[in-house]
Amino acid sequence: MKLHHRTILLAATALGGAVATPVMAQSADQGSANDIIVTAQRIEQRLQDVPVSVTVFNQETIDNNAVSNIKDLAQYTPGLQVNNRYGADSTNFSIRGFTQEQRTTATVGVYFAEVVAPRGSGASFGGDGAGPGALFDLQNVQVLKGPQGTLFGRNSTGGAVLLVPKKPTDVLEGYVEGTAGDYDLFGVQAVLNIPLADTFKVRLGGEHKQRDGYLRNIGNLGDGKYGSKGMGNLDYWTFRASVVADLTPDLENYTIATYTKSKSNGTIPKILDAYPGVLASGIPFGDMAYAQYQREAAYDPWTVSNRLPDSQSTIEQWQIINKLTWHASDNITVKNILSYGEFRGKTNLDLFGTYFINPNVTPGTETSGSQVGGFAFTHINPWTGLTNAQSTFVGELQVQGVSDDGRLNWQIGAYSEISDPLGKSGVLTATFSACGDITTFDCPLTVLPNYIAPGVNGFFSFGSINGQLSSTKFEDYATYGQASYDITDKLKFTAGIRYTWDKQSTDVQQLRPRLAQGIYFCGSPVGVSRTSGTTITATTPFPISGIYDGCHDIQSKSSKAPTWLIGLDYKPVDDVLLYAKWTRGYRQGGLSIFSPDTTQPYDQEKVNTYELGLKSSWRGVIPGSFNISAFYNDFTNQQLLLGVQDLIANTDGTPTAPPSASIVNSGSSTLQGFEAELNVRPFEGMRIGVAYGYLKTKIKELVAPTFAPGSPYDTVTLPNVGDPIPNAQPHKLTVSANYTLPLPESVGQVTIGGTWLYTGKFRSVADGTDGRALNGTIYSSAGAGIVPSSNVLNLNLNWNNVGGMPVDATLFVTNVTKELVILNINENTSRGFVSGLIGEPRMWGVRLKYRFGQ
Template identity: 25%
Template sequence: MNWKTNSARALVVSAGLLAVGQATAHAQSAPDAQATVSGAVNEIVVTAQRREQSIQDVPIAVTAFGDEALDARQVDNAADLQLVVPNFSYTSTNFGGVNYTIRGIGASVLGDGADTGVALHYNGAFLQGGGNSSLYYDVEAVEVLRGPQGTLFGRNATGGAVNLRTRKPRPTFEGSVEGRVGNFDTRGVEAMLNVPVTRSLAVRAALVTEQYDGDIDNLTTGNRINGADVFSARGSVRWTPSNLTTVDLTATFLRADGDGMQAERRECRRDPIGNLGCLPSGLGPGLPNYTSTLAGLVATGAGLVEEGEDPFIGSIAPRGDAVALDFDPEVYTKEWIATLEIEHKFGPMTFNALTAWATQNGHYVTDPDFAVALGRFAPVFPGGVVPTSRPDPDNLGSLAGRISGSFDRPWSLERGSGKSRQWLQEVRLASNFDGPFDFLVGAFYLDYDRQEDFFQIASSLDAAGLILEAAPPFFRLETPVADLKSYAVFGEAYVDVTDTVRLTGGLRWTRDKKRQVNRNLLFSLPQPFDSNRLTKEAVTGRAVVEWRPAAASSLDLLTYASYSRGYKGGGFNPQGTVAVSKTFEPEYVNSVEVGAKSVLFDAVTANFAAFRYDYDGLQVSKIVNRSSINENIDATIVGAEFELGARIGDSLSVDVSAGHLATEIGNATSIDPRDPTGGRRGFIAVKDTTSGGNCVATTAQLFRLLDGVPFGDCAALGLSSGNAVSLKGRELPNAPEWTLRFGAEYARGIAGDLQFSVRADYSWRSDFWGRIYNRDPIDRIESWGILDARVQVERADKRWFARVEGSNLLDEDAVTGMYVADASAGLATNLFVAPRRRVALVVGGRF
């Protein structure tokens, strides 16, 4: 399983603070004595084409925010972007990771070697696997590029890119500090200090801390859980030995630990027979039938429970604000990211050399069955208790006395851990000629290493291991090697055909070399590691034509049409528990987009884009026999986006955006783990008593081979793994048809040099699917809307401020994504939910 921690602030606030943004946000944060609103139309500078340009001059669908716009809209981290950017979605995932989705494309696969469709960049440096330093404090700007990045960014991200640029040291002494307190015992501090050392050297330091006690009660321990303690600090140095050369060094440290839930809710319509665990007919508060789980099958075989007995009958099921877990969960992550960029200008040319280094390590521990069993084991062991393993790297656990405890009932623990390291080197050369032609060329190298370890422990597995003297007495997915080396050369050329027409053409050659070493263990030692290698090459790029009609006194207009070719590398399927292909293929996309960007009377911006994607081999995954199995399908995506920002007088601004998506899967088939019969009459799902998985039998086979009981050894009986269902015409997951948002801010001067402002933001999205099978109602995620607001008083020179801010004020139960557990865990559905209502008082000042 792929394990990644959330962005640090997302550990605290998860994914739900509403923030309405627009492309007309402030680009600078210098104090301004006039009473203005944060949505006023000002030029913002972006680096969407790896050079500084006004956002209105870039022929790409981009939404960008300066620091004041981020603060006004309560955008604290990358998780908040799902409510800022049209056609952007965010959700936590089941093993501590996150999934950013742009225009229906994101991290739709799990496993080592799997790449995300949305590339994250920190000060221009691509972060393989994301990164927790998407925490938004002391930032220059955040940019979201929508559409395939076939030339300049990332490793050819097929969905888009999120670029974070931190503030660089300035030649003036300045500082700021603010404190925050709120409900759920939230408290935090943010501070910054900028010091000029010499005329050519300046340093800057910034930090943020936040603690949050969580919004879910663990009825077993009596503690409030789903909270975190976060600390992050950043140091920056800028050296300008001449007016032609700039050297920037930035290093960021982050530590976050807490007791975050694996998922905020688990739902199930209990299967009374137990061959499925949870019925595919609907969802609701409940727990899977213990008989359907691998732990339950083993408990029956070891004589710990009677056949068909369910010790979880009557146990408390998760209900959103409360759970009953055997123990409080644990989440921890630590990260370093450092970047060094050297820029030198000579004549009309600019050379950039970017070096980046990053490390990350962390783990999570959780109760995977989300409940406390009430029924006790039969007294097979002395005292009626089973010595139960702790995660043991030597794979012996209870066989060597290495135990978490001894239990007289079903007890389980899941632990995932990982650590990674990356080096990145990129060089670019860009021209700025006086004539009609310019170019940008570059080269890219990434060296990324990762190790992962995943344990699932259950008291019944330990009982079987002790009886059979078989190791390990737990399930372990061990991945000591998951390496990547990526090479690329790229370039673009820009030609002004006339005073109003510009052409852009770009190409990128990419070579990815991947290596994976792993094994699945359960009562299976000795077992060798499985080693795989994968090398792929691809040529991608884009072509753009821009037309800017002669400027009028009241209207500035840019129109464009573009074609992009995107690519995302393939990866590996874990081996050992199910016979599947060792690798899955890359995905490719052809994108066509048309758009227009306009500024009217220097007070209104209106930007529009329409697009069509044709995907060949889009990567998707599902969990089969405790392994992530990745598949490739074809798909088409058609959509449009509209963003409007307007300043009305000196006191009022409004911003509106809308995104529309129509996604359709091509001619593909897949076995649905929820219902392996595929809904076909004459078939019944059979529980595989050897693995906890499922297969299918015809009615005749059921009575001839299984005496009418849907439990048996699927492989020995020659039963089919399932009936594939057609996916043709179904929609992609995490791709709502509509995303709408509206924001308004009013500001005015009061009582001398004081300024008062009030802002409200509302974001809504239509219902969408949680899985590619589109099975109604269990795959449908209902529509939701979130309201945020804040009231602020500050000095006109911004020397101090005080505000009250609230997020999710309607306390909406906003589900952002889902995960269906493996058949060996009963096919329960985990739901990821945006945070509950939050209110905070924030006070701060600048000097």
């Protein structure tokens, strides 16, 4: 097998290639889909001819709706959802209900210029996506729904998001753009395209944007590392350089280099509800949560309380992509793709937004985190300085061909992806603790039952502080082939297959400090193989100074599987396409690296997707297009994040293990629904678009995992059979309208537009157990894990070619009605509170762009 893998890697790094880099174009007239070109099947095709459910955004749509991060696109895309629990810089996607849990690989692949995004380490969210600054100077963004594993590099069950940058052209051109608005919004963007020769073209671009946070922090410990800018602020720089060199008439070299650096105070949840009297481990969490709830309720809804003075969410990422395309003949094109990128991230965030002030301290006078307790927060591990540090190499060799009569189109390829750690990365996670400085373990100890620690103004710290270090390597290799044959002029048959080999290897250190004694204990159970020279168990102490000498746990997990596509397309007329297909999707197995050792490995999951679709477009008096697809997903061996606990009394004298979580293959589910998009132009200058997605998910089967010998854990928390899959949105509706005023060319083109976004209520997490109050009252948690519905209205006014000059002006307002949008839920009724991330309030801004050249 090793020889086979090396052969694929060498082939993928040799001279080769496929079709030329796509030249994307989306018509400004959204009423017609005939001019939209996509690359959903790795070749240029008209959108209406592709048997794939695709939503396409051009740069104009992105700009008019003030989309700064790729997470914002989910608002406009039925079936697409993001999890931004760890901030805007560390989002991950789900499509049609296929949700990525922490410590698993992505269910949706994000591709920039045909190359998958650099991986994260797997220890925390980050990487595997597109951060701030990825959405400038693009041809378009394509959201492909459903498994795309036959032709696209990294296997995933949900789908793919394709970002297509503008390619250097043979015209001297460019633009400079400035943006300003409320919350001290300031941005600048510039692009310059230079044809240095007929065969050598360069395109340079950069963007900087900063904006104060929309979450007002009423805590007294500061907004975070980057000053009094509020929580949820923006501050990023991004640069891009592209070069096209035509080495011969048949040989093109296309290179893209990108760099992004983003820093913010991060985004934390808000207390949404509280239950006075509810206890947690003998502490009246409900009373303290209710006190925080009342303090925040005195202000507007966009108010939170931050207890980490150095709260932050930062990323630094760079990537170089090289594509060499050789038109070997009129019928065969070869492409070689090489890429190398690095991702580094830092995350200090309160995961639940709790800010419980010591009862002996007057609110507003607290000066240290040791006076403020809470449920849980995560922090950079001081021995690494990074929570995420990973490099990713990608090599792909692709050959595409067409028969002489044009009836057979085919492509074959080999793919390799190697992601190496950039040293160790990790976090410190504190639970039920109040810490002045977690990096020095300044967390006053508590003497129960009065929960007030000895010392001056100390507060409760009776839970756990886990130190976690890891280095993770991913290896992914695949070969694939796909072909389409025109059985008749109207009927086409397509079949494709891919075989993938995946492996994850980790070196993990999980440590639990005993603060009073200055020693560590391994955070893993007994009976596992370790790399240290002596046997260390979960109850063997060793000095803090020796953390690199013990507690190593090295594991690996391999998986392999075929994926395939079988489909039929039927075109009764040129502008109508009917299609049916069966797709097998696969997501690799892996390691839940900070879970208990005996529950770390988990197996691959798979899905069988059956889809029927119709695509149609028309011209005439009211031109337009209508696309609809219906799908049924049979999802098995599902990777679920489940809580594990040590609840049964230990008889061997070992201490009770702290609560943890692990990924287990414990489920099978069905996901079914449909998506429809209608675009029409009822009269000259008017464009209307409607998109709706319906999704119904159901957990069919759950199997409780068994615990291996030596595991201290004995209890697992399972969701309910029959419940929907968390974070699957049943209803999403988008309605947009744009009207271009009938003005003379000398005035310019003025367009008034708006978009209404409706998201139905959905379950974010399973409801917890009932919380019991001191007075015997039971606070039901039924429905506590459900996110309510929301309605958001965005408006924009665009004036292109102002006064006949190459100047464009835009005024935009987002969330006009100041709708309070809840993005997700932390359901903790058993601990006295419910919290959740909330979306942005009303924001406005103006943008001015000067264009030069053609």
